[in-house]
Each structure stands twice: as C-alpha cells, then as structure tokens.
Amino acid sequence: MRIFLAPMEGVVDFSVRALLSGIGGIDGCVTEFVRVTHTQLPEKVFQRFMPELNNNCRTQNGTNVKLQLLGGNAESLAINAQRAVNYGARAIDLNFGCPAKTVNNSDGGASLLRSPERVYNIVRAVRCAVPSDIPVSAKIRLGFEDRSSYMDNATAVAEAGASELCVHARSKADGYKPPAYWDYINRIREAVDIPVVANGEIWNLEDFKRCREQSGCEDFMLGRGLMAHPDLARQIKAHIAGEEYQCLSWREICTMLHNFHRGTVDHYPEKYMGNRLKQWLMYLRRHYPEADVFFEAVKRQRDAASIERIFDEQYAVIS
Numbered sequence: 001m002r003i004f005l006a007p008m009e010g011v012v013d014f015s016v017r018a019l020l021s022g023i024g025g026i027d028g029c030v031t032e033f034v035r036v037t038h039t040q041l042p043e044k045v046f047q048r049f050m051p052e053l054n055n056n057c058r059t060q061n062g063t064n065v066k067l068q069l070l071g072g073n074a075e076s077l078a079i080n081a082q083r084a085v086n087y088g089a090r091a092i093d094l095n096f097g098c099p100a101k102t103v104n105n106s107d108g109g110a111s112l113l114r115s116p117e118r119v120y121n122i123v124r125a126v127r128c129a130v131p132s133d134i135p136v137s138a139k140i141r142l143g144f145e146d147r148s149s150y151m152d153n154a155t156a157v158a159e160a161g162a163s164e165l166c167v168h169a170r171s172k173a174d175g176y177k178p179p180a181y182w183d184y185i186n187r188i189r190e191a192v193d194i195p196v197v198a199n200g201e202i203w204n205l206e207d208f209k210r211c212r213e214q215s216g217c218e219d220f221m222l223g224r225g226l227m228a229h230p231d232l233a234r235q236i237k238a239h240i241a242g243e244e245y246q247c248l249s250w251r252e253i254c255t256m257l258h259n260f261h262r263g264t265v266d267h268y269p270e271k272y273m274g275n276r277l278k279q280w281l282m283y284l285r286r287h288y289p290e291a292d293v294f295f296e297a298v299k300r301q302r303d304a305a306s307i308e309r310i311f312d313e314q315y316a317v318i319s
C-alpha cells in the first residue's frame with residue numbers, strides 16, 4: 001500500500017513537502033502545478049516549483065517528488081515536459097482536475113474533462129515526448145459539469161499510455177463539497193490496467209477504511225487531511241501493519257509549526273509574515289482544537305517578534 005501527499009497550489013510547497021514527508025508514512029509527493037501555455041519555460045521556473053530538482057527529485061528525507069504540469073496544448077505540454085526532464089525531472093504528472101475559473105477559462109485543469117479525446121491527446125503527446133523510463137501519470141476528477149464522463153476520461157488516460165491514474169472522486173461541479181464518490185473509483189480500477197490512486201475526503205483513519213473498502217484501492221493520495229493531521233499517513237500505515245500508534249501531541253505539532261515558521265520566514269516578503277503559519281493553523285483546527293485558540297491569538301500579528309511571543313505563550317500553556 002502506498003500513500004501520496006497531494007499537490008496543493010499555494011499550500012504544499014517545497015518546505016511543506018519536506019516537513020510532512022519527514023514525519024513519515026508518505027511514499028511520494030507531487031509539486032504544485034506548473035502552468036504551461038505556448039512558451040518554452042526556462043529552467044528557473046521548474047526550479048522554483050521544484051527545488052528538489054537539485055536533490056535528485058527527492059525531499060530531504062528521500063521521498064520521491066513528481067513534477068505536475070497543467071495546460072491544454074498537447075504540443076506545448078510535450079515540449080515543456082521534455083525540457084523539465086532535461087533539467088532533471090524524473091516523473092511527470094498531468095493535472096486534469098483543477099476547478100479554478102482562471103485556469104478553466106484559459107483551457108486547463110478540469111475543463112479538459114469535457115473532451116476525453118483531448119485528455120488522450122495530451123497524455124499521449126507527453127508520453128511520447130519523454131524517455132520511456134520517465135513515468136507519466138495523470139490526476140483527474142470524475143467529470144466537469146457532472147460525473148457522467150468519468151469512465152471515458154479514465155480509459156483515455158490509460159489507453160494513452162499513462163503509468164498511473166489518480167482520481168479525485170468528485171466532478172468539477174461538485175467542487176470540494178463532501179461526499180467524495182469513492183465507489184466510482186472502484187469501477188475505474190476494475191476497467192483500467194494501470195494502478196489507480198484514490199483521492200478525496202480522507203480526513204482520518206475511519207475515512208481511510210471506508211475509502212479503501214469502497215474504492216478497492218491500495219494506493220491513496222491525501223491532501224487537506226495531512227495538513228490537518230500531519231501524521232495521518234503514519235497512523236494509517238500502523239493500522240495496516242496491526243501496530244499500536246500514538247498520534248502526535250499538540251506540543252509536538254507546535255514544535256513542528258515553530259520550526260516550519262522559522263525555516264520559511266525568510267522565503268516570503270515581510271508583508272506576508274506569518275501567513276503560511278496562519279494558513280496551516282486553519283487546517284489543523286479540524287483535528288486539534290488548540291489550533292483554534294492559537295489561530296485567534298496569532299491572526300493579527302504581522303511581525304516576527306510578536307509571532308515568537310505567541311509561540312512562547314503557547315508553550316507556557318502546554319507545559
């Protein structure tokens with residue numbers, strides 16, 4: 001069984017991938033999407049999205065990272081995939097799931113699911129453009145306006161030669177509204193002959209068990225659930241191995257957040273000081289009630305000293 005960390009634009013960047021994969025239980029990561037239009041992207045763009053290119057496409061603890069591309073022009077995607085491989089990428093993932101209006105209006109992401117033929121052409125073009133030892137995978141939703149095209153798009157991906165398919169079990173119209181329709185993934189899994197990765201709405205161990213049962217999958221991708229519960233993958237792996245597992249305490253999470261904040265503070269302009277920390281606390285609130293209190297205390301703080309003071313106050317309350 002494998003568990004992957006989902007790509008999340010504006011959330012799961014290099015530092016979050018390093019941190020979460022360092023906690024353990026994660027078998028692979030995917031970068032935020034790199035938007036491909038008609039230009040040939042320079043190396044620095046790939047480097048910006050994937051600093052792991054300098055580390056043999058691995059996070060600090062050695063977890064593999066795939067580069068994700070998004071676009072609607074098969075030829076341009078093929079050229080840029082090839083360029084990315086020349087710059088060191090070792091696996092390419094194609095995004096057919098993004099629901100954002102700006103992306104869909106400029107012909108990318110989930111809007112392509114309206115035409116399985118285009119999905120096929122894109123996967124085929126990229127598959128043919130990169131060496132055969134470079135895996136090309138795709139990430140889809142179940143459809144655009146509704147879920148009726150789910151099988152056509154899934155088979156298009158498989159027939160075009162993709163090595164793996166990740167299915168976020170909702171249509172674009174379903175947005176992020178629960179539930180996720182895991183039973184659709186089961187039908188896809190039975191119909192295609194490539195590994196199928198189940199994704200969507202796995203927030204805790206119970207969700208995982210239900211997703212596994214309904215999808216029949218052995219591979220899973222977790223996004224928001226790992227942000228809310230950073231050791232969820234470890235808990236799931238321990239469950240599968242029949243081992244006892246003690247989830248990370250709020251104190252351990254606080255230390256993790258503190259390291260994350262200190263390690264990333266220099267990467268962002270001063271006016272965004274603390275924004276990533278606040279964003280992460282919003283996710284953590286779902287699993288740790290203490291994160292709510294922390295968030296309320298930190299939300300108006302915009303300078304390094306004030307944020308450090310809030311951390312000190314947290315530690316004082318915990319110990």
Ligand SMILES: Cc1cc2nc3c(=O)[nH]c(=O)nc-3n(C[C@H](O)[C@H](O)[C@H](O)COP(=O)(O)O)c2cc1C
Pocket residue numbers: 006007008009010011031032033068095096097098139168199200201202221222223224225
């Ligand atoms: C803030 C945010 C950004 C996302 N960015 C991407 C992305 O860049 N590429 C992609 O394929 N999916 C992206 N997704 C979708 C996730 O990878 C995943 O499919 C979705 O969140 C459902 O899984 P989850 O319930 O485990 O979070 C994003 C989701 C969120 C919430």
